[in-house]
Amino acid sequence: MTLEHNEVKNFMDSRYVSAPEAMWRLLGYKMHDQSHSILRLAVHDPDSRSIVFHPDHIHEAVNSAEFSDSTLTAWFKLNSENNEARPYLYHEIPQYYVFTDRKKWQPRKRGGDKVIGRMYFVGLQDVERYFMRLMLLHFPGAMCFDNLKTVNGIVYATYREAAAAMGLLESDQVWDDTMYEATLWAMPHKLRDMFATICAFNVMADYLNFWNSHKQAMTEDFRRIHKCHAEQICAFCDHKALRDIQGTLILHGKLLIDLNLPVPPISIPLTH
Secondary structure, three states: OOOOOOHHHHHHHHOOOOHHHHHHHHOOOOOOOOOOEEEEEOOOOOOOOOOOOOHHHHHHHHHHHHOOOOHHHHHHHHHHHOHHHOOOOHHHHHHOEEEOOOOOEEEOOOOHHHEEEEEOOOOOOOHHHHHHHHHHOOOOOOOOHHHHOEEOOEEOOOHHHHHHHOOOOOOOHHHHHHHHHHHOOOOHHHHHHHHHHHHHHOOOOOHHHHHHHHHHHHOHHHHHHHOOOOHHHHHHHHHHHHHHHHHHHHHOOOOHHHHOOOOOOOOOOOOO
């Protein structure tokens, strides 16, 4: 006998409806209400887009996407063709324009005050898209991807560099101060955990300089154990500290090489 699992039916069969909810439903009152419409806005690189397709029609979906626009690329075209749209930021466009079935932004006739444009979330793990999203929050009227990287007439190689040129990035000094303060009370192994956590959840200008500034405090226990004075033993202690840091970074989906930090030899053991 084949067991058929019906998740919806199981939920309904095991669901408890309280007396107030039952009364509310019997009287026909609304269970919820919606004041605004939410339009999700795409954030993607030039060569990467999300495509919804049926497994039997993959090629048709890919071909269709190749010749149609997303909300982002349609916004670029709108700005290049319509001067009136350029003062608006990407997430503000839905208040003034409608994204039609023809994959184009058309002027909105009414109801714009009840529409909210919301860009998809992008985590720090996807660095370039994260900074692209940041630029979109502050750069009105962009007409192409390269235009989004242009600040004061200079086309930057990455969105991160463009965001820095616009003054959208905070100084890394706050993290240096945090590490220096922690050095006064935290043991070296705690400093290594803190260092890895800071690197995993923040985008810094120079991770290598951050490491060099604080490695003395983070390797103090290893240097004491090995009573090191020779340069080669100091390098060994650095490798052990980096090995520990890598262990914490892996828990957050990152590696030392991703941060341009030295990678210790595989023979160096993980100490915790």
